[in-house]
Amino acid sequence: QKEVEQNSGPLSVPEGAIASLNCTYSDRGSQSFFWYRQYSGKSPELIMFIYSNGDKEDGRFTAQLNKASQYVSLLIRDSQPSDSATYLCAVTYNTDKLIFGTGTRLQVFP
Amino acid sequence: EAQVTQNPRYLITVTGKKLTVTCSQNMNHEYMSWYRQDPGLGLRQIYYSMNVEVTDKGDVPEGYKVSRKEKRNFPLILESPSPNQTSLYFCASSPGLAGYEQYFGPGTRLTVT
Numbered sequence: 323q324k325e326v327e328q329n330s331g332p333l334s335v336p337e338g339a340i341a342s343l344n345c346t347y348s349d350r351g352s353q354s355f356f357w358y359r360q361y362s363g364k365s366p367e368l369i370m371f372i373y374s375n376g377d378k379e380d381g382r383f384t385a386q387l388n389k390a391s392q393y394v395s396l397l398i399r400d401s402q403p404s405d406s407a408t409y410l411c412a413v414t415y416n417t418d419k420l421i422f423g424t425g426t427r428l429q430v431f432p
Numbered sequence: 433e434a435q436v437t438q439n440p441r442y443l444i445t446v447t448g449k450k451l452t453v454t455c456s457q458n459m460n461h462e463y464m465s466w467y468r469q470d471p472g473l474g475l476r477q478i479y480y481s482m483n484v485e486v487t488d489k490g491d492v493p494e495g496y497k498v499s500r501k502e503k504r505n506f507p508l509i510l511e512s513p514s515p516n517q518t519s520l521y522f523c524a525s526s527p528g529l530a531g532y533e534q535y536f537g538p539g540t541r542l543t544v545t
Contacts (some may be wrong), residue, residue, distance in 0.1 A: 330472070353476035354531045365536035366475070366524055373531065412476065418482060418529055420465070421491075 326413050328423035332383055335430055341398040343426050344410030348392070355387055355394045357417040362426065370396065401430045434459045436537035438523050444543045445513055453508045455523030461535070463526045464506040465490065466498065468519040471524050475522070478509075481506055482529075513544040 325348040333385040335341045343357075354373050355405040358366035372378045372394065394413075398405055413421040436457045445451055457464065465480035467490075475488030481500040495517055497509040506525075510517060521540045526532040 329483040333509075358534075363539075364536075365539050367536070371531065371533070400471055412534075413530075418480065418488065419490075420477065420529060420534070422467075422475040424472065 323367075326338075326411055326421045326423040328409075328411050330424060331427040332429045333426055335401050335428070336402060337400050337403060337424055337432050339430075339431055341401045341405065341428055341430070343396040343409050343411075345395065345413075345423055346393045346395060347411075347413045347421075349388070349413075350392065351413055352392075352413045353413055353431065354414045354422045355385070356414075357383075357385060357396045358406045358410040358412060358422075360410060362407075369409070391394075398428075401428075403430050406430050434535070436525050436535050436539035436542050438521055440540060442541050444545065445497070446545055447514055448512050451510050451513060451542075453510075453521060453523075453542070455498065455506045455521075455537060456504050457506075457509065457525040457535070458505065459525060459527075459535065460526055462503075463527035463529050464500065465518075465524050465533070465534075466496070466506070466508045467522045467524065468492065468517075469522060470519050478521075488528060513542075515544050518542060518544050 355368040356371045360366040370385045386395045408425040410425045467475045468479040479498040481487045523537040524534040
């Protein structure tokens, strides 16, 4: 059974701080890794994807991948109240399976 | 506008009454899938399709059927809905899977009484 695990939270951080979200996955054959953001009652939207070990930065967001330890993380710098949402980690297996974690709820307070 | 549409957005029905949730995309995407989202369980894949006439089971296919007769449409069929199928359903499409963004529809909230 392929698994993607996330802490459900909530993760509470003050405005302007760095939010760190983590995700672990069970299968070493995983190929690509995604972070989606989902506001309450809305559909998920892609934040970032990463394939290779190391860091990938896009504006205030940095995705980090460590295949040896089987984890992927998302850092949000200068967190804003508008970042308050549930963040879903997703991992592809083979070429036809996409598994989502249960999501981490982030709360950014002013 | 590039989009995935789902209909209906909200549906309340009774046990055993067959229903279909439609999904359509206008981006010429090969890959389409259906997910259900339940509190504490996250997004779970029901069925997916790699191309026209090619469908396969996801993680929770029991009680559901799909078809892919046209590239743009991927309807989800509940032949005999039961209360445990009460959920929020999302359709998604993408050009492929590995390395591609999934474009999600707005969701269909289904209640089976």
